[in-house]
Amino acid sequence: MAVGTGAEATNARAWTAYGAHHLQCGTPAPEVDRLAWGFWPTGPGAEVLGDLGGQRVLELGSGIGRYAAFLVQQHGARIDAVDASPTQHQRALAWYGDLPGLALHLGDAVDYLRQADPYDLVYSIHGFGYIDPGRLLPALAAATKPGGRLVFSVLHTNLEGRGPSPALAVRSERLHLTGHDTPLDVQMWVPSPGLWEDLLVDHGFVVEQVETLNAPEDDIPVSCRLFHARRRARIASRSRTARPPEPDGLGGHRR
Ligand SMILES: C[S@@+](CC[C@H](N)C(=O)[O-])C[C@H]1O[C@@H](n2cnc3c(N)ncnc32)[C@H](O)[C@@H]1O
Structure with missing residues (x-):
């Protein structure tokens, strides 16, 4: 790939x-x-996606396909799920490859979006932080139907308490994953919520809600954001400078 x-x-x-x-x-x-x-089993669940019956649904960065399979099995969804890792895809195929209603695709999310017919709903659970937003957002806009929804969760504050970046820049992150002894060194985009909103608006989306998801343990600073956006029926761009500066300078706790 x-x-x-x-x-x-x-x-x-x-x-x-x-x-x-x-x-x-x-x-x-x-x-x-x-x-x-x-990264924890509390907070919002499948209900944020609404009724999935009859919807064209796409998951990006679907990993081992566990959440797409769950939505197909428990919520009657039909889902296309895309992940770029051949080994994660292999695991997904082994467990859910025969599940009717679930199509597991191996490949880059942006390549997939560029050739896809538009979807009613695109969602991602911690997939977007690994993809350059400059590539991702134009392709996402083109592959989401006018009026269609985009729901995604992203990292906001990491385990060391580092908040999001005020500018669109990639940075090193070390992931400590359950069931995995060695940390995973990755490069991530962790824009502030306000910067995400600017990017989304510039690409024809309206942000309807941003939910704060904090780790349930008081002594763990990890925090995520869950974005609910909708593609405009008619595209109109907004000047990025129209938004007032974020209060903490990092944009970290605007919402
Ligand atoms: C944190 S995991 C999340 C997996 C899944 N959403 C879950 O919660 O179980 C991020 C996933 O994004 C995938 N990914 C990273 N960059 C990608 C890209 N450009 N296109 C598609 N998938 C990508 C990785 O392979 C990885 O499986």
Whole structure:
């Protein structure tokens, strides 16, 4: 798979090594009884996606396909799910490859979006932080129907308490993942919520809500944001400078 930048290539290698490790260990399929938009099983679940019946639905960065499979099995959805890691895709195929209503695709999300017919709903659970927004957003806009929805969760504050970036820049992050002894070194885009909103508006989306998802443990600073956006029926661009500056300078706690 060809991905655009060096940072994205680093991420592709990291997620491929992660999947290879779990293939080697024979890690069993996870028990999934809800969607987890943060990194923990509390907070909003599948209800934020609304009624999925009859909708054309796409998940980006679907990993082992657990959440797409859950929505197909428990919510009657039909879903296309795309992930760039061949090893994660292999795990997804082994567990959910025969599930009617779920189509698992191996490939870069942006390449996929560029050739796809538009969707009613596109969602991602911690997939967008690994993809250059400059590539992702134009392709997302083109592949979301006018009036269609975009729902995604992203990192806001990491385990060390570092908040989001005020400018659109990629940065190093070290992920400590459940069931994985060695941390995963990745390159991530962690824009502030206000910057995400600017980017979305510039690409023809209206942001309807941004939910704060904090780690349930008081001593863990990790925080995520869950965006609910809708593609405008008619596209009108807004000047980025129209938005007042964010109060904490980092844009970290605007919402
Ligand atoms: C944090 S994992 C989330 C997986 C899944 N959403 C879940 O919560 O179980 C991020 C996933 O994004 C995928 N990914 C990263 N860059 C991608 C890209 N350019 N296109 C498609 N998938 C990508 C990785 O391979 C990885 O499986």
